[in-house]
Amino acid sequence: MTTAPAPVTVSASAPVAGLVPATGGGLPVGRIGADAGRDAVIAHLREGARLIRRSDIQMVHAAGLGHIGGEFSITDVLATLYLHVMKVSPDQVADPERDRLILSKGHAAGALYTTLAAAGFIPPDQLATFMQPMSMLNGHPDRKKIAAVEANTGPLGHGLPIAVGTAIAAKLDGSPRRTFVLLGDGELQEGSNWEAMMTASQYGLANLTAVVDRNRLQQGARVVDTNDLEPLADKLRAFGWEVVEVDGHDHGALLDVFAAVPAASGKPTFVIAHTFKGYPISFMRDNVAWHHKVPSAEQVALALAELETS
Amino acid sequence: MTTAPAPVTVSASAPVAGLVPATGGGLPVGRIGADAGRDAVIAHLREGARLIRRSDIQMVHAAGLGHIGGEFSITDVLATLYLHVMKVSPDQVADPERDRLILSKGHAAGALYTTLAAAGFIPPDQLATFMQPMSMLNGHPDRKKIAAVEANTGPLGHGLPIAVGTAIAAKLDGSPRRTFVLLGDGELQEGSNWEAMMTASQYGLANLTAVVDRNRLQQGARVVDTNDLEPLADKLRAFGWEVVEVDGHDHGALLDVFAAVPAASGKPTFVIAHTFKGYPISFMRDNVAWHHKVPSAEQVALALAELETS
Amino acid sequence: MTALTASAPRAERALHDCRDAYAATLIELAAADPRVVVVVNDSTGSSKLGEFGKQFPDRLINVGIAEQDMVGVGAGLANGGKIPFVSAASCFLTARALEQIKVDAAYSNNNIKLCGMSPGMAYGELGATHHSIEDLAWLRVIPNLTVIVPADPVETAQALRWAAEHTGPVFVRVSRMGVPDVNPAGYEFVPGRAVTLREGTDVTIIATGTVVSRALDAADDLALAGISARVLSMPTIKPIDTDAIVAAARETGAIVTVEEALTSGGLGGAVAETVVRHHPVPMRFVGVPDAFAPTGSTSWLFDHFGISAAGIDAAVRDVLDR
Amino acid sequence: MTALTASAPRAERALHDCRDAYAATLIELAAADPRVVVVVNDSTGSSKLGEFGKQFPDRLINVGIAEQDMVGVGAGLANGGKIPFVSAASCFLTARALEQIKVDAAYSNNNIKLCGMSPGMAYGELGATHHSIEDLAWLRVIPNLTVIVPADPVETAQALRWAAEHTGPVFVRVSRMGVPDVNPAGYEFVPGRAVTLREGTDVTIIATGTVVSRALDAADDLALAGISARVLSMPTIKPIDTDAIVAAARETGAIVTVEEALTSGGLGGAVAETVVRHHPVPMRFVGVPDAFAPTGSTSWLFDHFGISAAGIDAAVRDVLDR
Ligand SMILES: Cc1ncc(C[n+]2csc(CCOP(=O)(O)OP(=O)(O)O)c2C)c(N)n1
């Protein structure tokens, strides 16, 4: 049961250099259903991701705070899930049978908020309040303020255990609903994840899909220079999971990966999404400096120009 | 630099059925050096382990508390380390260059205390105070009370991070001293262990040896029925460790394993010691009921008789 | 700690392990509501949940020895519409999963019930690692978390039933050491409400959980010496019953708190903060002082620290200076 | 929260990020003593330890995002003869590794220094997950742990030097939000000792850390209205300076505590417990009440909760009822 495609608004105008509009313009883009055909879905996701990134970078600039690098690395995954894959829509946020996404790397809240705005879950005009006093858009997501948020995250290593719980609940209910959880790669250094992986394997949670944003950068350095994860796929497999590697910026490939869940093996699926922090912006991409650096007005203008052609 | 063998006292008398002496009798057996020859060392360890188990079961019976099953599964490993392998002796407990053992599965304190008594680190007459008011022999080891104890453990999942710290300290000092850490298999469900394994791998801690007491039982059930660890060796290897599997009750095999550390690869070594909870007692062996069951006087007598011929 | 007065004769009282009421109540709740599930960390036996597991095998979720995961899984089950009772030794549940309790339970306002088993010094001989005497101080300050410490089996059962009905995060301390029934027949637990178990005019003894019976014993002894002690049982530590505390301060002029916990930060701390805000009176604190306990059995440790009728008696005389 | 009196004119004061003093002092200590090492959880930058890492690359141990491991590794380094400074955001250090702090640091009596960076509401907009306002309540009750909250860069440096000299576990809260120098020239930090920054007779304001300057401002304002407020700075939360508190209660008759922390359990709790034990007087508590904070910047949140000269002023008038 995929919801019908919402009207697609693709009205973003080219930015005036040096002038930063308050939000990305053109949001919401809405969800697109499977009946639209694969090419149309991919085009929709690509355009959606572009608008989400536009919106996000302007929002972060306006707030003077945010984690733009790690937001841009997951934008394509979030867009794919919220604009198409997941069975959840704005009028369904309290439906027990909804699919769930838990953003474990909660510092990338900006990407979640702009995606939720794009998909119609929160009013786009709220984006201007990001980080402001009394805003519903806190630096990390708060489910008490936004109905579409499934879990309050921010401290790393909380999302996967919670996702295991929602997946066990679905299994107990005999429900086909699915749980997705999106983690950072540095985040996998938290032991709580490995606890949860063992539980997921023991309970045969085929309805659970974890996606790791494999951008190879963490807060202060490259992952390999901090606490290497390789051989990551071997680790995940040894913990009893199906492992799929994918280009985390390729919407078509992501669609295929998510379509293959639940795996026939009955195992939970771990998607290693190979991404770049700051993608696709030339001066941010794969650059650890952009963990929580805030772009200047000039940088926003440059980025928006690059996004036009991305 | 292995210390010279202490005088070996092998005076344990056969128990009078139904009568439980206060301690095992015959302790301490002392350490044995490499110059004694392999066969003599093995004989010494076998006899030492036998006396340690004698002492332990009587101590637990007298206290009415203890974890005899998980103590008997590690007795051979502890005896091998303290009576021969480790470069530490009673007059060296404060020597910065000593080898270190951290008993991460601190609930098996009884095995540690009786081993330390056997090796001369604590007066054997203290064993009678186990768990008594103001005793130095707490239910879990306390380094403030016993100089030979390296870490206060009890909550599972603390020992490996601590061992990583002592191993990094040795590396910083350019010292050949080694760190050993002994964990339960159920304990490996704690995520803190996997955090520490990543750190150990990242820091190339060849001077660190972890031993997992692979008795396949945890507190309330079999490990496989709780939160399976298999494929355990694959997990450990994927976390960057050398993995060696060994019969954890075979002193000769244990000697070989410990002699091979540090590994030429520069990796830390994980020893999977295949053991039986309650070994070698017929009615305890591989029986989850003996996690913290206290043997009756009759059961002690039976066990002591079985130990005579073990 | 020696009593300053003769002991009053004590009636023979049967002692109960509150885990029995706990286990029976969870079975009752699970039978009535399919949303009730239990999450454990290899603690089925120590939580006395074997029978629960037999009756509801799918609804006893054992994550293994992994407390962070355990609380997170509980939060996820709540998100999925279940009513999870997370059941683990209080020392590990609170110390090991505190951020999960703060964030996944309280800040997220999840409908999760955290059951701290065998708290206080129930694991006396096992040492400070296994004593959960900081839990009240740690949890009491977490916003949006209700903290309940039942005193006897009836109150345990009632608190659990209330927790199952209530939507939101609740912590219940479930005692293992034997306690007598202390609440009167027909007693009904009301969250946030203190219970006056004995009227008195000279001093108020405020006790929680396992030590309420000792407070009653001390009041008996003090009566022999002509000291009239009010006894309040305080089953809810958060929110604390401000009115009852202020009335006690105003009407009796002195307060002694008693808890199987540190004398800092827990019940004593909550009462002290209330008193200085509303009606300052002298106080004494009975519990574990600022130290890790020596090796010893639960009952030996209670005596060692003066968490006894005699110790309470001495504290009352000290605060009254007579 | 509006001021009840006119504000006294404030001198221009330079504001300092105490992490600068922290980083400089660690470099100084490391240069003098090869045993000094640092352990971080991907927090090199947020602890301002980049330069330390350049000068002592082997002695900056980054375990990655793994707080339990981080504190355990610190304990092991102490066992191996090092003097580890474990440096991580206070919220994660304390909430995520509390059992390691209890067991591996305090109960084991390891020579480890726990440095809680950017505590309180320094990460204002990042929300309650990143606010470390429970840390004082949580850590203060752990036996054998010294808890220090420096108020300015000089005190930060001195507290760190003392911690390096002292054998045993110490927690130091290292503030990020800008603070002025508050201690007089020639000041020397003495552990466990309160500092009288201003004499007064009507009321005592006891403040710790970042808010000491606000207490001084409030005292200035109150003086205009003829209220004489003593100001005590309390850099050590545990052990608390009982003598200074009792003298304040006795000599001024009322106390207001101020902290960048919950009003329950931390400094306020420690003072309340001391006061009712020794000399009960009315108190008020300035800090974060029992709630998760809304979204907002640090300075907005301070004003929102009345942790300001105006808020302190109001609390003083409330406790004095005038
Ligand atoms: C428990 C915890 N420790 C530390 C942090 C601070 N922190 C925020 S983001 C981050 C880096 C995360 O790296 P990664 O998971 O790779 O995410 P990315 O930066 O790629 O988005 C850190 C250390 C945190 N949020 N939670």
Ligand SMILES: Cc1ncc(C[n+]2csc(CCOP(=O)(O)OP(=O)(O)O)c2C)c(N)n1
């Ligand atoms: C953090 C923590 N959680 C729970 C416990 C309770 N506990 C004590 S022993 C034990 C089982 C340990 O199993 P394993 O590691 O296999 O050791 P064995 O029983 O084989 O000796 C448990 C769950 C604990 N000590 N620490």
Ligand SMILES: [Mg+2]
């Ligand atoms: Mg990353």
Ligand SMILES: [Mg+2]
């Ligand atoms: Mg085992």
